[in-house]
Amino acid sequence: MDWREKLFGKVLVKCESVSQGGQYDNVPTVEALNDCVEAGEGAVCGIYFSFANISDNSDDFGLRLEEIHRRVHPRLQVVQVVLWAHVGTPEGPVEREAGFYKSLMGKPWFAVPYHDVDIKRRLTQKYSIAVGVPTLVIRGRPVRDALLEDPLGERFPWPAPPLTEVLRGIQLQGEGETKLYEDLPGDALRVFYFAAHWCPPCRTFAPSLCAALSAVRKRRAKYANTQLIIVSSDRSEQSYNRTVQSVAAANALAVPWSAAEARGALPTALGVAGIPALVIANGDGTVLTTNGRQKLAADPTGLNFPWSQRPLSVLTEQALLKMARHPAIVLFVDDEDSEIEFAESVLTPAAESYYEECSIQYPGFCPHQSSSDDETLDFDYPPRKSKKRPFKHVMFYVGVDGTDTADMLREHICLDDAVPLLTAIDFPKQRMFTMKYGDEITTHSVQNFLDAYLSGNADFKPLKPYSDKC
Numbered sequence: 001m002d003w004r005e006k007l008f009g010k011v012l013v014k015c016e017s018v019s020q021g022g023q024y025d026n027v028p029t030v031e032a033l034n035d036c037v038e039a040g041e042g043a044v045c046g047i048y049f050s051f052a053n054i055s056d057n058s059d060d061f062g063l064r065l066e067e068i069h070r071r072v073h074p075r076l077q078v079v080q081v082v083l084w085a086h087v088g089t090p091e092g093p094v095e096r097e098a099g100f101y102k103s104l105m106g107k108p109w110f111a112v113p114y115h116d117v118d119i120k121r122r123l124t125q126k127y128s129i130a131v132g133v134p135t136l137v138i139r140g141r142p143v144r145d146a147l148l149e150d151p152l153g154e155r156f157p158w159p160a161p162p163l164t165e166v167l168r169g170i171q172l173q174g175e176g177e178t179k180l181y182e183d184l185p186g187d188a189l190r191v192f193y194f195a196a197h198w199c200p201p202c203r204t205f206a207p208s209l210c211a212a213l214s215a216v217r218k219r220r221a222k223y224a225n226t227q228l229i230i231v232s233s234d235r236s237e238q239s240y241n242r243t244v245q246s247v248a249a250a251n252a253l254a255v256p257w258s259a260a261e262a263r264g265a266l267p268t269a270l271g272v273a274g275i276p277a278l279v280i281a282n283g284d285g286t287v288l289t290t291n292g293r294q295k296l297a298a299d300p301t302g303l304n305f306p307w308s309q310r311p312l313s314v315l316t317e318q319a320l321l322k323m324a325r326h327p328a329i330v331l332f333v334d335d336e337d338s339e340i341e342f343a344e345s346v347l348t349p350a351a352e353s354y355y356e357e358c359s360i361q362y363p364g365f366c367p368h369q370s371s372s373d374d375e376t377l378d379f380d381y382p383p384r385k386s387k388k389r390p391f392k393h394v395m396f397y398v399g400v401d402g403t404d405t406a407d408m409l410r411e412h413i414c415l416d417d418a419v420p421l422l423t424a425i426d427f428p429k430q431r432m433f434t435m436k437y438g439d440e441i442t443t444h445s446v447q448n449f450l451d452a453y454l455s456g457n458a459d460f461k462p463l464k465p466y467s468d469k470c
Contacts, residue, residue, distance in 0.1 A: 015107035052099035078109035085132035141271035163285035172253035188225035197239040311351035312396035327426040
């Protein structure tokens, strides 16, 4: 699937065609953004998050964006995402739709259609958009501040300074030690924590961050060297010291108080617009996760750390909620590091080929349904021209023996505690299919297992009602 359709769906609204009565033209997404490139030289796509129920007079950002758009077009193509700042009297469906059309009247760009709620939700979560704060995201980075500081667009597209340049020569400070940023192990992930002592949510978040990192380092050998780096937004050195102390249990290093220029440049380099924020990067400065705070809240023990996008994940409580609506392939394994690595290695090829064949953007968004939260949707989709059979929206998970979620799932469906055990669990159709215990689990056998499940030729067994005894 084209990257533009993965972000915005099949069609966009042409804003200049919107009338007061709500009549507008839909344009194929790829056609609307034909000149945009995902990376490198060329026109860029900016995602403009606006809020329909805030005063037009207070949305100075939108006016500034229009001015800069006129100056730099066609190097900038904008897609507007109209949201609601949940303040004041709640608007009904009629008022919301009217607000949507009013927001787009005469704008010289495109917009995500009003009814594409799932796409708006995904984009909002993906870029950690703050409620009521209009902003622009370019290639994954919020550039609101950069735009406001450059009214003529002279520095467009406001590229981020390379992380390695911002921190080159900076002596990071820890408990009784200092270390140059460039001397950190090349294979160590960098977890940047943006915080300040004056910020109450930061003080609440710090203990959970320390606990998660401690669990991650102990559980997975490849993350043992993960380094937490504090970037303070404090207004005094005394407050700065308190922020550093709040995560001392995680063996953190801090950008020193004296390195004010580096501390000021890092939010821009990593696309941070507010605090607390958690951004994870690898050794060469590539950002893996921008919304780490939200990811940690959903996965407090870091089972899926570093929360980068991939075709499978470890079972969590959030995964169980998805399984209530989507069938899943689950490989249960022991809680040893080597077993988890094995499970990921044999499941990943089948998951990747499945998502590619079905044009599903993992983890879990399917362009053939109106909403991933639609409980009434049919899980068998009609074949497209390039497909020979219907397909199901399947999730892929590793169930780690001994975790609360995996144990709860086994008990719920009366599944014995053998490991490794490959199982297809289909809650929507109340059935399951399990690989014969003792059969070798390989990349090839997992693919055959998945094919048998998708074709309907598997040896299905009914799921017992929860009230029945095993």
